Structures are given as C-alpha cells and as structure tokens.
Amino acid sequence: MDCIFCSIARGTAPSHLLWEDQSHMAFLSIFPNTPGFSVVIPKIHHGSYAFAQSNTVLCDLVVAAKKTALLLDNALTGVARTGMILEGYGVDHLHAKLFPMHGTGEDSTFKKISSTLDKYFEHYEGYLSSHDAARADDRALAELAAHIRSFARQPTSTFDLHTHVRSALLRLD
Template sequence: CHKIWEDDDFLAFLSIFPNTEGFTLLITKEHHDSYIFNLEDDLLHKFILAAKHIAKLLDTKLDDVSRTGLIFESSGIDHAHIKLIPMHGTSNISKWKPTTTYLDKYFKKYEGYLSSHESLRKDDKELEKTAKKIRLQ
C-alpha cells in the first residue's frame, strides 16, 4: 500500500482507485465492523481524531487544498474505514463562503456512492412527515 501515516491503532494510505489526487483511506488495524457507528465510543473518538490529523496533513501537503471532506460510507469492504477526500481548489479561500451544487438527482436507494449535492426543494409537508418518522416522540 502507499502508506502516508500510521500509529498503534490506525493506518492511512492512498486509495488505489482515487477519484481525486490524495484520496485517502484510514482504517483500524484491528478488525471492526464496517459500520463505524457500531464502534465503542472511545475507539470512535480516537478514529475521528486520527482522521482530523490526516485531514490536516492533506490540507497542508497538497498545494491547492485547504479543506478535506470525510465519508463514513461503510461499504466496499467489511472493515472499519474512513474516506478522506481532499477538496482541490480550496487553497485560495481567504474567507468562508458557501459553495453549493444543485442537481436534479434524488436518491430513493443507495447506488454505491454518497453525494453531498443539494437537489430540488422538498415540500414542507413531506419533510414534516419524514421528521415525525425519525424524531423521538
């Protein structure tokens, strides 16, 4: 593997199937279920701190990057992993400003990838129906 960092608990390496330069995988050295929200809280906390460290490496070592995205997708392999994706073209951001992408694409089921794009405005009645389904009563 093309290792970029490791400690006693975690290993970070470059993806061999990147969709952008520096796409990194952070994994636990011990086997854990791929759904990281099943991890014990102390391990999850350490995992997030390790991801923060890797994100800062990517932000400082890649010329046009000052932000890194993070995905806990829990697919592809059955082993706890975090995907860190450098956001190229963000190094010239001197003051935060919103960046949005609107696509007329709404997912009714998981298609093998996650997307953070915004879609069309959802009707408030539909949103309330979903909120009622999710929230604690």
C-alpha cells in the same frame, strides 16, 4: 476476521502509507477519484458500520482522520479542506474515506461553493453525494421528522462523548 485492510495493517499487503500511529494508519486509495483520496483505518479489525461501533472506537477513528485530513490540507496545493465519509460498503473493516477538496483555495475560511447537480436518490447507488437537490416540501419533511423521532430512545450509556473527543483532540497537540 481477516480482510485486505487487516493485511495492510500487518504489513503483509502493500499500501502507499501517509501516516500511522500505534492504533491507526492512513494510506492512499488505489482506486482514487481525486488526487490524495485516502483511507484511514484502525489497525485492529472492527466491522465496517461506523455507527455500530463503540463511542471510543468511533471517536478514535475520527481523531486519526482529522490528523490525516490536516496533513492532506497542508501537503496538497489548492486544498483548503478535506471531506470525510464513513460509508463502509467496499471493505468490511471500519474506515474513513478522505477526499481533498481541490480548488478550494489555500485557507479553510468559509466560502460558498455549491453544485448545480439536481439528483435525488431513492436508493444507495454505491456512492454518497453531498450536493443539494430540489427544495423539499415542508409537510413531507415534517412527517418524516416525526416518524424518525418516534424511534428515538433515551441514551443508556453514561459515556461522555464530548469529554472523550476533547481528550482525544488534546493528544493532537
């Protein structure tokens, strides 16, 4: 499959490159909603639904996103943290979207920052939001949790996600 992100990875389409290694690259979004909004991609094409990918492919993307997020945190004034979304409806190529959180300070120490927005989404509107909405009813939450748990399966893979992530993070040093 060929897509715009494949073209960027090959160097046949322009990008504003921030970082790359042998298997991943990060570049600025050409449609930013905040300064530094970045996209991290594997250079090899994978479908856009992150959770349909192998654990190895997903873990490697997250590690590449971490490297880029820390670069953004260090480079941008007033950015203590960077958020990540694995959405995948804009381009059918696995990618992580990184959002520098401007105005969060100069260090990543926890500080409570919250929104007063109270909007609940019944349907996906083309974007994700992390704000809290009104307090949900515990009975409705319990019913939904039971319904979701009824679909749980035992893992069929012997892949050790924690070991893979640890070894990938050690490569950061």
